[in-house]
Amino acid sequence: MSIEAQEKRQGVALVTPALLWTLVFFAVPFGAMALMSLAHLEGREIVQGHDLGNYLRIFTDPSLRRGIFVSLEITATVTVISVLLAWPLAWIIATRVPQRWRRMVLLLAVLPFWTSYVVRSYSWALVLGEKGVVMNALVGLGLLAEPVQIMATRAATVTGFVHFFVMLLTLTIYSNLIQLSPNYARAAQDLGASQWQVIRLVILPLTLPGVMTGAFLTFVLCIGDYITPQILGGNNELTLPQLIMLQLGRRGDYPMASALSIVLMAIVTLAYAASARWLKMERV
Amino acid sequence: MTFKHSCAIAALMAGLGPAAYAEDLNALIWCDHADPELLEPFETAHDVRVNVKEYEGTAAGLTLLEQSRPGDWDVMVIDAVDVGRAVERGFLAPLPEGTAPTADYFPEVLLEDHVTINGTTYAAVEKFGYNTVAYNKSAVDPADMTSLAALWSGKYDGRIAIYDYYLPVLGLVGLNAGVDTTDLDAAALETLRDPLMQLKAASKQVSDVVGSQTALATGEVDVLIGGGEWLTAVLNAENPDLDWTIPEEGGLLWAQSLAIVEGTEKPELAAEFIKYVTSPEGQARLATSSCYWGMPANKAAGDVLSDAQKDILRWDDQAEYLTRAQLYPVPDADTDAAMQDLWTDMLQN
Amino acid sequence: MRYLSWVYLLALFTFILLPVVTLVVFSFQDGRLPVPPFKGVTFEWYAKVLSDRAMMEALFNSLIVALLSSLCALTLGFLAASGLARVILPGSALMRGALIAPMTVSYLIIALGLLQMFNQIGLRPSLLATGIGHVVINLPLCFAIIYAAIGEHQKSALKAARDLGAREWQVLWLVAAPMLMPSLAAAFFLAFTFSWDEFIIAFLLTRFDVTLPVEIWSMLRSGLSPETNAVGSLVFLVSIAIVVVLELTLFRKGSK
Numbered sequence: 001m002s003i004e005a006q007e008k009r010q011g012v013a014l015v016t017p018a019l020l021w022t023l024v025f026f027a028v029p030f031g032a033m034a035l036m037s038l039a040h041l042e043g044r045e046i047v048q049g050h051d052l053g054n055y056l057r058i059f060t061d062p063s064l065r066r067g068i069f070v071s072l073e074i075t076a077t078v079t080v081i082s083v084l085l086a087w088p089l090a091w092i093i094a095t096r097v098p099q100r101w102r103r104m105v106l107l108l109a110v111l112p113f114w115t116s117y118v119v120r121s122y123s124w125a126l127v128l129g130e131k132g133v134v135m136n137a138l139v140g141l142g143l144l145a146e147p148v149q150i151m152a153t154r155a156a157t158v159t160g161f162v163h164f165f166v167m168l169l170t171l172t173i174y175s176n177l178i179q180l181s182p183n184y185a186r187a188a189q190d191l192g193a194s195q196w197q198v199i200r201l202v203i204l205p206l207t208l209p210g211v212m213t214g215a216f217l218t219f220v221l222c223i224g225d226y227i228t229p230q231i232l233g234g235n236n237e238l239t240l241p242q243l244i245m246l247q248l249g250r251r252g253d254y255p256m257a258s259a260l261s262i263v264l265m266a267i268v269t270l271a272y273a274a275s276a277r278w279l280k281m282e283r284v
Numbered sequence: 285m286t287f288k289h290s291c292a293i294a295a296l297m298a299g300l301g302p303a304a305y306a307e308d309l310n311a312l313i314w315c316d317h318a319d320p321e322l323l324e325p326f327e328t329a330h331d332v333r334v335n336v337k338e339y340e341g342t343a344a345g346l347t348l349l350e351q352s353r354p355g356d357w358d359v360m361v362i363d364a365v366d367v368g369r370a371v372e373r374g375f376l377a378p379l380p381e382g383t384a385p386t387a388d389y390f391p392e393v394l395l396e397d398h399v400t401i402n403g404t405t406y407a408a409v410e411k412f413g414y415n416t417v418a419y420n421k422s423a424v425d426p427a428d429m430t431s432l433a434a435l436w437s438g439k440y441d442g443r444i445a446i447y448d449y450y451l452p453v454l455g456l457v458g459l460n461a462g463v464d465t466t467d468l469d470a471a472a473l474e475t476l477r478d479p480l481m482q483l484k485a486a487s488k489q490v491s492d493v494v495g496s497q498t499a500l501a502t503g504e505v506d507v508l509i510g511g512g513e514w515l516t517a518v519l520n521a522e523n524p525d526l527d528w529t530i531p532e533e534g535g536l537l538w539a540q541s542l543a544i545v546e547g548t549e550k551p552e553l554a555a556e557f558i559k560y561v562t563s564p565e566g567q568a569r570l571a572t573s574s575c576y577w578g579m580p581a582n583k584a585a586g587d588v589l590s591d592a593q594k595d596i597l598r599w600d601d602q603a604e605y606l607t608r609a610q611l612y613p614v615p616d617a618d619t620d621a622a623m624q625d626l627w628t629d630m631l632q633n
Numbered sequence: 634m635r636y637l638s639w640v641y642l643l644a645l646f647t648f649i650l651l652p653v654v655t656l657v658v659f660s661f662q663d664g665r666l667p668v669p670p671f672k673g674v675t676f677e678w679y680a681k682v683l684s685d686r687a688m689m690e691a692l693f694n695s696l697i698v699a700l701l702s703s704l705c706a707l708t709l710g711f712l713a714a715s716g717l718a719r720v721i722l723p724g725s726a727l728m729r730g731a732l733i734a735p736m737t738v739s740y741l742i743i744a745l746g747l748l749q750m751f752n753q754i755g756l757r758p759s760l761l762a763t764g765i766g767h768v769v770i771n772l773p774l775c776f777a778i779i780y781a782a783i784g785e786h787q788k789s790a791l792k793a794a795r796d797l798g799a800r801e802w803q804v805l806w807l808v809a810a811p812m813l814m815p816s817l818a819a820a821f822f823l824a825f826t827f828s829w830d831e832f833i834i835a836f837l838l839t840r841f842d843v844t845l846p847v848e849i850w851s852m853l854r855s856g857l858s859p860e861t862n863a864v865g866s867l868v869f870l871v872s873i874a875i876v877v878v879l880e881l882t883l884f885r886k887g888s889k
Contacts (some may be wrong), residue, residue, distance in 0.1 A: 001800070004720075007719065007720045008720050008722060010716070010719070010801055011716045011717065011720040012716070012717055012721050012722060012886055014712045014713060014716025014717075015712070015713045015717055015722075015728055017712060017713070017718040018709040018710065018712060018713035018732055018772060018776065019713070019728060019731060019732065021709055021768065021769070021772060022731055022732060022735065022769070022772065025747065025765055025766075025768070025769045026734070026735050026746075026769050028750060029743070029746030029747045029749065029750040030738075030742075030746045032746060032749045032750045032753065032789060033742070033745055033746040033749055036749055041621075042616070043617035044343070044373075044617050044866055045741070061625075062628045062629070062632075063625075063628045063631075063632040063633070064628075066632050066633075067632065070632075076689060087620070088641055089641070089642070089645050092638045092641060093642075094643050096635070096639075096642075097642075103880075105877070107880070108646065108650075108678045109646070109708075110637060111650065111653060111873075112649060112650065112652065112653045113826075114869055114872030114873055115653055115656065115828045115865050115866075115869040115872070116830060116845065116846060116849055116864070116865055116868045116869075117832060118832055118846050118848065118849045118850050118853065118866075119656065119849060119861065119862075119864065119865030119868070120652060120656075121652065122853055122861060122865070123652040123655055123656040123862075123865065124652050125495075125498065126652075126655055126656070126659065126667055127651055127652050127655050129498065129499075129502050129504055129668060130502065130503065130504045130820065131503060131504070131668050131669060132500040132502075132668060132669070133651070133655050133669060134651075135710075136669050137791065138835070149488065149504075150686045151489075151499075151504065152488060152489035152491070152495075152499075152504075163648065163649065163652065166645070166648075166649065167649065184763065191701055208833075216867075220736075220737055220738075220739065221739075223739065224739025224740060224741050224742070225739075226741060226832075226833055227832055227833075227850075231495075231853075233487030234488070234490065234491060234495065235448055235490035235491060235631050236489060236490070236631075237631070237632060238628070238631050240631050241739070241741050243628070243670075244741060244745070245741075246628065248344075248373060248745075249340060249341065249344050249835075250340075250341045250343055250344060250346075250450075250624060251343050251621070251624055252343050252344060252346065252347030252350075252759070254749065257745060258745065258749070261739075261741065261742045261745050261746075264741075265738060265739070265742055266738060268738065268739065269737075273736055310841070315854070316732070317856040318851075318855075319683075320686055320687075335841035336841070337840050337841055338851055351752050352757070353755070353757075356757070482803065492854055493854060493855065493856065494853055494854060494855070494856060494857050495854065497857045498668075498857050499666075501666050502666070502668050502847075502855065519665065519666075519857075520662060521665065522665040522666055523666075574855070574856060575855040575856055576776055576855075576856070
């Protein structure tokens with residue numbers, strides 16, 4: 001046997017376990033779910049079938065259809081705000097903070113990552129309430145005449161999300177920034193560019209892949225999250241994951257939950273297709 | 285290094301693991317059955333470990349049973365009005381005669397029509413209470429709270445929270461519109477759509493137990509529709525201003541029951557568990573659980589509860605309350621689906 | 634500009650740290666409500682958490698699931714990365730895509746699919762089922778990190794070992810693993826964290842034995858109490874301790 005053939009055989013042998021795992025515990029369940037989405041609930045029994053009734057309902061029932069838009073609006077808002085807040089933070093840490101403090105500052109920036117995810121959402125509920133720390137401070141300082149409602153609104157959900165994703169994006173953008181050679185900036189400055197022009201015309205475009213990858217991850221994690229809107233949103237509007245959990249938990253309607261999941265999946269796939277040219281998923 | 289470190293932690297934790305018991309009893313429960321204070325005496329007495337799994341809503345519970353195999357579950361807590369639904373699908377085993385001391389029960393909560401089907405008893409009621417209106421009496425006029433109509437009057441707009449469970453709240457909206465819970469069918473339901481949407485417009489949030497408690501306790505809302513003693517009792521020490529009432533239109537009576545699951549391999553042990561929970565001691569512990577309080581079905585628990593606890597439970601007012609409260613609606617599958625659709629619409633708008 | 638930078642830094646750090654600080658402060662609240670006003674210091678809630686049997690078991694379960702599932706994901710990811718980095722196979726790009734794919738799918742969807750498949754084959758919801766789910770979400774992560782770390786330099790070192798007659802397992806165990814140690818450690822550490830903190834898969838795929846996030850969730854649903862703050866603060870403390878230890882040992886060596 002040629003050395004090349006043997007190499008290939010061993011290469012295949014090494015990849016096979018991981019591929020098998022992905023096939024059995026990812027692809028097959030996904031297929032099972034897709035099949036389930038074509039069944040429907042009759043009374044309280046699941047009837048196997050192959051009709052698109054569930055999908056039809058998702059796009060005609062105003063409450064379900066609105067779930068898609070609520071999810072998209074929240075996710076888009078969160079992604080944009082998070083990127084806008086995280087980029088300057090990453091830039092400041094990479095360029096302004098002295099080298100020896102950087103690790104410390106970065107660690108501090110991701111500190112809340114280390115508490116439990118569920119508890120982190122809950123702690124925002126305590127902070128944002130009318131009697132919470134923020135309102136107490138604002139009213140106490142005379143900046144507000146009386147507390148305004150943030151808790152149990154979309155603003156609370158967005159705040160909780162942005163908090164998490166600013167941490168995530170700061171890390172991805174920071175690692176992107178420090179890989180850039182300082183020569184680019186210096187060259188541009190030598191050619192007479194102002195600092196602002198350097199950032200806008202040189203550094204920003206160079207960090208685009210990192211930003212896009214982070215933004216895509218934000219999109220995926222945000223649109224699929226159940227905890228944050230459930231704890232902070234006050235049930236005043238429902239996102240897709242909340243609708244999915246409602247179908248599961250209250251009615252045992254697996255077919256509808258599956259169909260909603262497939263729709264959620266389709267949205268993420270579209271987002272991926274739209275941003276694929278900038279993404280480097282293997283380099284996350 | 286991480287690996288070694290984690291192993292060390294794991295080894296340390298293994299030493300702190302649970303004590304070994306001879307047997308297991310698997311129980312499908314509501315959160316008030318999870319307290320060690322309730323379970324431990326039974327576990328010690330019978331050398332058994334009680335494994336509990338919480339569920340929410342009868343539909344979810346029945347789905348869980350459907351996906352299980354016979355023998356997976358031994359006992360379950362179920363809404364007394366839904367016992368029929370579970371029996372119809374063959375999930376419950378008959379309850380041996382004399383398991384629960386029904387002679388000592390509040391007669392109104394025996395609910396024989398619901399727990400006894402074709403002459404066979406399947407479940408024993410264990411705890412009851414009311415879904416009505418809970419409020420902060422320092423922030424609202426208690427006189428207003430004697431009528432449900434106050435919630436639609438505009439006076440409390442933006443200060444109302446709705447408890448996130450469709451059956452009791454739809455029941456209350458029905459009572460305000462003059463529909464008894466037994467008459468709540470698909471046609472009656474459509475007439476409740478507008479008042480429900482108005483209620484949503486007047487409210488600040490629709491929330492679960494903790495969300496409602498937080499909002500009420502911190503003064504973010506002053507009125508909670510669907511609330512009752514089960515929600516305010518645990519906060520009593522902190523904020524004595526939290527109160528509840530049954531308005532003149534009436535309130536909803538909730539009653540939970542315990543049943544043996546069909547196919548159990550330990551029917552005797554399961555019956556013993558039900559016997560324990562419905563005994564005066566078990567009843568007192570269940571009534572004052574850390575999750576929520578509620579009246580014990582067994583009157584004899586009154587000898588075990590302290591006077592302060594009985595005050596909070598309003599022991600002496602029960603006779604009057606029971607005459608004014610109506611049972612939960614018992615929808616058929618289609619009406620239930622319609623109710624949930626209506627509820628989803630309310631949440632989403 | 635310089636001045637503005639520091640203001641911005643301060644503002645964002647306030648935003649980032651505010652909820653955690655609030656959480657920890659009110660875990661000492663002497664009263665039932667973890668909201669202002671602060672009424673005084675008590676350790677009652679910590680005592681309660683530490684004596685909570687269900688909570689301690691959930692903590693233990695979480696450790697086990699996180700440990701085993703990340704080891705499993707790490708091994709599978711390491712093997713796959715070594716295999717794909719070694720030779721150009723027909724369909725290499727496709728295989729990489731397939732291995733990365735679960736990363737672009739919401740956890741909820743993965744959980745729902747597994748739940749339905751397990752139902753059909755009769756595997757009951759359990760820690761095992763949860764662990765399987767956690768390997769699914771962590772495998773792409775481990776694979777990507779390790780694959781990215783294998784550069785030309787590493788490839789030629791591995792090739793040299795093989796040319797000198799080392800067996801495949803020796804190459805992997807004695808050459809590749811030590812050489813890739815920093816990225817293996819990073820992958821394991823990340824996978825451990827993700828599994829440790831994962832909620833929705835564990836929520837849908839467990840029954841009696843639950844993991845910590847699920848136990849905290851049911852605690853949160855059953856009543857308002859500074860006990861929730863105490864649990865959160867404890868988890869926080871333990872995590873920080875681990876990070877500090879890692880920082881002082883592993884990463885200090887790795888980064889310099």
